[in-house]
Amino acid sequence: MSIKAIATELYRSQQRVHQLQDQLENAPLKEIDNLRFELKCAKAECDQLRRIMDAKKEPPAFSLSSLRKYR
Numbered sequence: 001m002s003i004k005a006i007a008t009e010l011y012r013s014q015q016r017v018h019q020l021q022d023q024l025e026n027a028p029l030k031e032i033d034n035l036r037f038e039l040k041c042a043k044a045e046c047d048q049l050r051r052i053m054d055a056k057k058e059p060p061a062f063s064l065s066s067l068r069k070y071r
């Protein structure tokens with residue numbers, strides 16, 4: 001998956017988290033537990049996408065050119 005696609009999914013996930021937070025503020029008592037569970041899942045997905053994106057942005061720990069120096 002490209003960084004652009006991951007960033008797009010991260011944005012959608014963040015929007016979903018904000019939407020659920022807004023719904024939770026105005027929710028009737030009988031829906032609060034369900035919304036909290038959905039919000040927890042959405043936050044977990046958002047965190048996972050953020051970690052994936054951060055890992056894609058980091059340069060590799062070593063490269064082949066750096067290994068050639070030690071030959």
